[in-house]
Amino acid sequence: GAVVSQHPSRVICKSGTSVKIECRSLDFQATTMFWYRQFPKQSLMLMATSNEGSKATYEQGVEKDKFLINHASLTLSTLTVTSAHPEDSSFYICSASPLYTFTFGSGTRLTVV
Amino acid sequence: ELKVEQNPLFLSMQEGKNYTIYCNYSTTSDRLYWYRQDPGKSLESLFVLLSNGAVKQEGRLMASLDTKARLSTLHITAAVHDLSATYFCAVAEKKSSGDKLTFGTGTRLAVRP
Numbered sequence: 516g517a518v519v520s521q522h523p524s525r526v527i528c529k530s531g532t533s534v535k536i537e538c539r540s541l542d543f544q545a546t547t548m549f550w551y552r553q554f555p556k557q558s559l560m561l562m563a564t565s566n567e568g569s570k571a572t573y574e575q576g577v578e579k580d581k582f583l584i585n586h587a588s589l590t591l592s593t594l595t596v597t598s599a600h601p602e603d604s605s606f607y608i609c610s611a612s613p614l615y616t617f618t619f620g621s622g623t624r625l626t627v628v
Numbered sequence: 629e630l631k632v633e634q635n636p637l638f639l640s641m642q643e644g645k646n647y648t649i650y651c652n653y654s655t656t657s658d659r660l661y662w663y664r665q666d667p668g669k670s671l672e673s674l675f676v677l678l679s680n681g682a683v684k685q686e687g688r689l690m691a692s693l694d695t696k697a698r699l700s701t702l703h704i705t706a707a708v709h710d711l712s713a714t715y716f717c718a719v720a721e722k723k724s725s726g727d728k729l730t731f732g733t734g735t736r737l738a739v740r741p
Contacts, residue, residue: 547726558731617729622670
């Protein structure tokens with residue numbers, strides 16, 4: 516089946532620094548990938564849709580200058596959290612959609628101290 | 629804007645009992661997904677429902693879709709402790725930027741002896 520690999524699984528960073536999260540489709544090509552954020556005991560909220568070779572589409576209320584998305588190839592999308600602050604601490608999950616399914620990465624637990 | 633509601637939000641049930649989780653959504657869609665999430669983990673796909681009247685079963689779980697009522701159900705039969713997790717439904721809608729998945733609020737299921 517389709518596999519989406521996400522790295523790192525866990526990261527702790529200092530306030531003010533930037534963190535990059537990678538999302539790879541391992542056995543299929545993904546022209547579109549999705550980035551979600553999940554706060555404790557809450558649902559998943561779509562942050563942005565990543566499009567290969569073009570600009571990402573951000574959901575309302577998501578700062579595009581803070582959450583930089585790059586989708587440079589058909590198998591890799593990256594999310595960079597710039598100038599991270601403690602309120603950015605969350606669980607970030609990427610997803611891709613081969614055919615009618617949505618496959619999710621294993622998630623990245625970001626803690627900003 | 630598509631809204632997806634689940635109820636109940638929290639369910640504590642005894643082993644061996646049956647129960648149903650409900651998922652209501654606000655706009656037309658013909659694709660609905662059910663996922664399981666264990667604490668600290670990403671999402672595991674349970675069911676993909678692609679048409680009105682679709683019913684799928686796997687072990688003690690059975691999911692159904694009524695697109696006219698905009699309602700999906702996840703029925704649990706003879707619950708066991710291993711089913712304790714958070715269950716999400718998600719509804720797909722077509723957007724110009726690609727298909728978008730909107731998640732329900734989630735149902736935290738605790739199965740007790």
